[in-house]
Amino acid sequence: MEADSRPIPGPWLHGPGWDLLLGAGALYLPIFAVLALNGPALQQLLPISLMPLLLLVTQTPHLGATLMRVYDQAENRRRYKLFAVWATALIAGLFFVGLADGTIGSILVTLYFTVVPWHFTGQNYGITLVFLRRRGIEITPEAKRYLYASFLIPCLMFILATHAASGVTYNSVPTSETVYRFLSLELPVPGVVLLAVTLAYAWTVIEAVLRLSSQASLRALAPALLLMVVQALWYVAPLMALLLPRLGSLAPFRMENAGYTSMWMLTIHSLQYLWISTFYARRERPEMSERAFLGKCLLAGASVYGLPVLLLAPSALGRFGSVPFESGLSLLIVSVLSLHHILLDGAIWKLRDGRIARILIQGQTAGAAEALRRRSPLRSLVWASGTLGVLIIAGGTLGMEFGVRDGLEADDLQRVERTANVLRWLGRDSSEAHASVGFLRARRRDHQGAIEEFERSLALRPTVETWLNLGSVHEHDGEVRQALNAYESALALAPTDPVALQRAGRVQLSAGDYERARRHLEAAIAQAPATERVEIQRLLQLARDRAVARPEPD
Secondary structure, eight states: OOOBOOOOSSSOSSOHHHIIIIITOTTHHHHHHHHHHHHHHHHHHSOGGGHHHHHHTTHHHHHHHHHHHHHSSHHHHHHTHIIIIIIHHHHHHHHHHHHHOHHHHHHHHHHHHHHHHHHHHHHHHHHHHHHHHHTTOOOOHHHHHHHHHHHHHHHHHHHHHHTEEEESOOOOOSOTTSSOOOOOOOEEEOHHHHHHHHHHHHHHHHHHHHHHHTTSOHHHHHHHHHHHHHHHHHHTHHHHHHHOHHHHTSGGGSGGGHHHHHHHHHHHHHHHHHHHHHHHHHHHOTTSOHHHHHHHHHHHHHGGGSHHHHHHSTTSSOOSOOSOGGGTHHHHHHHHHHHHHHHHHHHHOOTTSHHHHHHHTSOOBOOGGGGOOOOOHHHHHHHHHHHHHHHHHHHHHHIIIIIIIHHHHTTOHHHHHHHHHHHHHTTOOOHHHHHHHHHHHHHTTOHHHHHHHHHHHHHHOOOHHHHHHHHHHHHHTTOHHHHHHHHHHHHHHOTTOHHHHHHHHHHHHHTTOHHHHHHHHHHHHHHSOGGGHHHHHHHHHHHHHHHHHSOOOO
């Protein structure tokens, strides 16, 4: 069967609605508006704890689409052998080294969070060129340079701000409670530099739009202009919010909401990728429906969360890994998978590649003979692992939200214990789940059971709250030394935490160590809110009085 060389009529890939909403990223605009006007309501409707379900049906198949493109056909495996085999083997090797070496793992995590803006920017720019070229708009070399700069400048500035030592700093990398750390380059980025670069960015945008508008109407440029707006909301506005307090007060730009906002950005990026990948796949392999393609992408992307997680997680089938899922294994997997995706993506999506240009720009269709594949046991294993991965991701997310958190709120010990056991067998043994069981056991005065659960929780992921709860149980039982050890462990994680300071001072006071009690209580008063200082002041005065009344040694 010969390839159909007829171009698709019109300038759209899937039609104007889908192209603008997904390809041009217009879907982000109402999401951003809701976040800005009523962010708490949206977070209540879809809390960050349930966002993994949204990412399961967007980000996971977006990763799988690249895997399908590279590995599902022998021709592509040969074409991209350098990346599909050797670069993949290198990344996999670094992953296993990172499991054993926190420094290597931290480097991989840092590299991931550093190159993500570059990856998002490259996709936005590439899609912009697709929209322009499908409309027959002539892009002069000068206009192309300005257009490229209008995407590149905010991306580079955002990366610099992520690694800034002082001045303009934008770093919300979620590594505080994992074994890995974000290794900042501590670059000096003063606010005046940001202002100068912002002016340069504005100049490139104006020049690009002026040159493009001389070649086409604003209506024809609408998808490209939308992508420029999305790029600005992602990487220009957050930095300007650091300099403009009124802009910084908007919920999407507050640092405490940065993780939530980033998940929506990742969702839109993933939908863009699936939008263009689906179009390409349908023309490269006409015999496959869009639904079948997206289903296979989901299973391919989720396959690493199936059998591999069960073999790597310390609490599941195997003992190959020593890093618990929520203490770093999850973050390392996401980082390595994304780095692998970015590497493959850079190799397979090049508009200067004649085959890609013919499909994306001219709308040609590949012949069915090019899509023939042989069945293999490995492919079946991937689909099986992917199915298991979907169940693990969905089950783990729903279990934490409705089994652990809702069970804790309902004071349902059996539900929380049952969920904690299920999570453990899914390779998702949870510090939060064990801490919740410990809290409910302590409430029932089962102090030994509570201590055991708190210790299991701390072994997975030490947190200030769990150390405080463990210390409280020991203090209630009169175990002063154990209580003090727990409170001091909490202070090791958060040296200025007022609750830990107060409790450490209280235990030291009861143990007769009045001087250390005084120091901790004075520090607690300096950190505690005014409404909570009365009790601390009482303890502090008691420590001072007893220190004075203590007889001097002979």
